[in-house]
Amino acid sequence: MNETILKRVSTEQNFPEGKVSKVISLIKEEGNTVPFVARYRKNETGNLTEEDIRNIIDRYEYLTNLSNRKEEIIETLTKREKLTSELQKAINAAETLQELEEIYKPYKQKKKTRGMKAKEKGLEPLAKLFVQGTITTEEKAYIELEKYVDEEKGINSKEDALQGAKDIIAEQVSEKVENRNDAKGISVTNTLIETSVKDDSKDEKGVYKDYYEYQSNLNKLPLHRVMAVNRGEKEGVLKVNLISPEEKVVEKVVKREVHDLLGYSYEVVLEAIQDSVKRLIVPSIQRELRKTKTEQAEEQAIKVFSQNLERLLMQPPIKGKTILGVDPAYKSGCKLAVVDKTGEMLEVDVMYPTPPFNKKDKAREKVLKIIDNYSVDVIAIGNGTASRETEEFIAETIANVDRDVQYAIVSEDGASVYSASKLAKEEFPELDVQERSAISIARRVLDPLAELVKIDPKSMGVGQYQHDVSQTKLKETVQFVVEKVVNQVGVDVNTASVHLLRYISGLNKKSAQNMVDTRSKLGSFTTRKELKSVKGLGAKTFEQCAGFLRILDGENALDKTAIHPESYKVAQGVLDTLEEGIESLGSQELIDKVNKLIADKAKVRELSETLGTDYYTLEDILEAFKKPLYDPRDELDKPKLKKDVMQLDDLSEGMIMEGEVRNVVDFGAFVDLGLKEDGLIHISHLSEKYVKHPLEVVSVGDVVKVEVISVDKNRGRIGLKRID
Structure with a gap:
C-alpha cells in the first residue's frame, strides 16, 4: 500500500488515514x-457508506495508475536522454493523466514533425546560431543560409533553410515546460468557445438552434451545454472553434x-515563437482544456444519471396486488397481460x-371480465403511443x-428493448414482442427493481447525455448503482431471477445460475446453510452473499x-x-423491549462487549428484530394511482397539483401530472432558496406539490413551480 497515495486520499476524501487504509x-x-x-x-470502516468506500477505492486506484505512469x-x-530537471518537476507535479500525457506528448511523436525533418537535414546548427544571436544582419544571414542549401537533402533555397531553422526553434520553444505552463495559465480563464451552424439539414427539429451562433467563456460554460455542443459537433450540425489570447x-x-x-536573429526567433504558440502550444493547451471540460461534463452527466437511476430502481413496489398491464397501440391493438402477486403471468x-x-x-x-376473473387491483398503462386514448378508455371503464x-x-x-431481448424470448418464447412488453409494464408496478434489472439502464429514460459519455465509466457506475440498490433491498432467494441474483454481493451470472439450478432441484431453500451446496459457492462467496439473500418461510426466522x-x-x-424467542421477531412485545434497550446507549455498548461484538453490529441486529422484513423502498413515495384522467385543456395558470418526478436534469425536473406531456420545474422554480443543482431538492419518484405557472398548448409545454 503506497503511503504517500494513502495520505493524499485521506486528505482529499476527508477521512482519517486509518479508515482509508482499512477500506x-x-x-x-x-x-x-x-x-x-x-x-x-461498519466497525472497521467507521460506518462509511457505499459511496464513501467506492470513492476511496476509485481515487486510490487512479492515483496509483497516475504514479505508475509517471x-x-x-x-x-x-533512457532517451531527454529528461531535464524542469521536465521531471512538471511530470511529478501533474495532477491528472490527461495533463501528464499532454506534457509527454511532444516526446512520443510517431510521425516525423517539421522540426525533426529539419534536424535530419542538418539544420540544427543553423537554428542554434539564431537562438544565440550570432546572426544580427540580413547580410550575415544571407551568407550563413547559403551554406545550408543542398538539393540532395531537399533544401533547395535559402528560404527552405531558414524555414527549417524556424521549425526547430518553434519545437524547442513548445517543449519547454515553463512556456506551456505560461500558456495554460493565460488560457484557462480566457479561452472562448465559439459555435456556428455547419449543416442545419441534419437538425430538422432545431435541437441545436441555440448554438447556431453562440459564444461563451469555456471555463464558465455550463456542463450540460458542453455535452450539447459536443453532441451537435459529433452529429455534423455544429462547427466548434476555440479562441485563446x-x-x-x-x-x-x-x-x-x-x-x-x-536584429535579424531577434526577428527570426520572434517569428518562430509566434509560430510555436499558434501551431503547437495553444492548440495543445486547447485540446487539454476542452478534454478536461468534457471529462467534467461527462462526470456530471454520469452522476446525474446514476442518482436518477438509483431512485428509479428504489421505487416502492405495490406488493400483494394483481396487476393488469396494458401496452397501448393503434393499429396493432392494446396488448393486455395479467400478472399475479408473485409476478407470474396469468393471461395475455x-x-x-x-x-x-x-x-x-x-x-x-x-377488461371488465379480466378484472372480475382475476380480482385485478391495479391497471398499469404504458406511457407510449396511444397512451392518452387508452388512459381515457380505462378511466371510463x-x-x-x-x-x-x-x-x-x-x-x-x-x-421494447427488453421485449425483443434474448432474455424475454427465453422467459416467454410463445408470446410476441408487445405481449411481453405488457407483462413488463405490469411487473414494473408490482416490483420495479426485479423487472428493471433486466433492462439496459441507458434505455430507462432518466438522465441527459448517458449515450454520449464514456461507456466504460458509465458501465462501471451503473454496475455499482444496481449492486448497491439490490443489496440494500435484499432478495428472496426462492423467487429471485438469475438477473436479480447476479447483482448480489459476491455472485456473478454463473454462480447466480447455479443457485437457481440448485433451487430447482431442492424445490426451495429452507435455510441459508443450504446455499453452501450451490456449485462453486465457496466459503468466501458465501460470506459475501449470505446476508443479502433472504429465506422468508424457512426453518430459521433469522x-x-x-x-x-x-x-x-x-x-x-x-x-x-431480552428473554424472547426467535419466533417473536417483529412482535410488538419484542419491539417495545428493543426500543427500551436502544434508548440507553450505555447498555447497548455494555451488551455488545458482553456478547463479544461491536456496537454497529448489535445496533443492526436490534433494528432487524423490530423490522425483520425491512425494505428501504417502503420509506419512499409510493407510485401515484389514479381513477380519472386529465387533459392539457383542463390546466390553467395558478392550479395547484401533485405529480411524480420522472426525470431530473441539470436545468430542472420533469414531472408527470397524469397528462401526455410532462411539466417542467425549471431550477429557478424548485425552491425559494438558491439551488445549485436540482438533485439537491428533488429525486426521481418523488411526489411533489406544484403550481402551474405557464401552459403552451400549441407546443405542449407546461411550466411548473414547486411548492415547498
Missing part, C-alpha cells in the same frame, strides 16, 4: 465487495526566450379501443366497477432478516438477554 485493505487485499463492507464491516515516462525519457502568450514567452537578441390478450378500430364496447367487456380498481401510468422506456449468519450466535444472545 483499501478490506477491498483490495481481502477481496470483499463494497456492499458487504458497507453493511457488515515512473514509466520518467524511465523512458531518461495568443498575443498574451507570445508576449509572455518572448520575455523568457528572447534576452539579448538583436388484445383489445382495440383506440383508432382506427374504436371497438370500445368489446374492449370494455374484455373502471368508473362504475364495484371493486376498488385504480390505474397508474408507467414509463415504457426500455420495455434467515429472513438482514442479520448475517456470522452474527446468529450474537443475535441469539440478545434474544436470551
